[in-house]
Amino acid sequence: MPLHKVIYLSNNTKLYLWKITEDLDTLSKDMRLKDSSIARLKSMKSESHQKGFLSVRKLLEHTGYSDFDLYYDEFGKPNLKPQSCSIKEMHISISHSHDFSALAISDKNIGIDIEILKEKIIKIAPKFMNQIHLENLTSEVKIRKATVIWGIKESIFKIKNEKGISFPKHIFENNFNFEDKKATATLDFNNKIEQFSVEFDVFDNYMFVCAFEN
Structure with a gap:
């Protein structure tokens, strides 16, 4: 299933929701992942976690980013590499629960949770x-x-x-x-x-x- 919904929040923030209905092969089709992401995906024992991981990358692609633009700091917090077309630093937060994945992007420091x-x-x-x-x-x-x-x-x-x-x-x-x-x-x-x-x-x-x- 494609993007489920985009919610426009205050403070220049967009929340993207993906409803996971696909199998793993469909989610991973034509998706480019960096080596560290491939290794992380393979290490996941739960299919639900694998689908959550891949659907978040689908959301990244929808927003104009990719897995190569996402990195994690030493504490495990996700960050976005700056894009040349963007003046402001953009912040990202990620969440996954059962059949949904969520990704929020904002020019403010944010945290997102879905339950x-x-x-x-x-x-x-x-x-x-x-x-x-x-x-x-x-x-x-x-x-x-x-x-x-x-x-x-x-x-x-x-x-x-x-x-x-x-x-x-x-x-x-x-x-x-x-x-x-x-x-x-x-x-x-x-x-x-x-x-x-x-x-x-x-x-x-x-x-x-x-x-x-x-």
């Missing part, structure tokens, strides 16, 4: 968030809100990518209304307080969350 909506999130919520955010909500709204909060923490972690950051101890989401599709959060780590703005929404029983470093 399928599952009841299981309510059971593990006490491990990563303040339960006050889920009080007096229906079961469906609890699942969605807890998924957003997980996504907030995951996205901020992707932006900072620093060893030692704890979801419950260092990343704090401010109270928000789910209907607003926006939130704010704070990272309090290593004697430094940083603020983040967040956008989120539901698509095809999944949630995307995109955090921006203020």
Whole structure:
């Protein structure tokens, strides 16, 4: 299946979604990969992870980049090589969950997370968030809100990518209304307080969350 959807967010950010319906042969057809990517792909034991890896490269091609423009720093954070036609440095973030892959490109430092909506999130919520955010909500709204909060923490972690950051101890989401599709959060780590703005929404029983470093 081709590109599923492009979502235009604030701060000159585009979110690209790919719904994975192809087999591995179809995804890999005519795709050029650098040697390190071929080795990484072969090392993956899960077919789901292989499809996620390849579909992200399909998204890169759709945006005018390729696997050769993508590199990872020493901490494993993805980056884009600057293009001669672009004045601004562009930032990238990547996520994969079940049947979807996501890629966000922005002129701001960003983190993206997509998650399928599952009841299981309510059971593990006490491990990563303040339960006050889920009080007096229906079961469906609890699942969605807890998924957003997980996504907030995951996205901020992707932006900072620093060893030692704890979801419950260092990343704090401010109270928000789910209907607003926006939130704010704070990272309090290593004697430094940083603020983040967040956008989120539901698509095809999944949630995307995109955090921006203020």
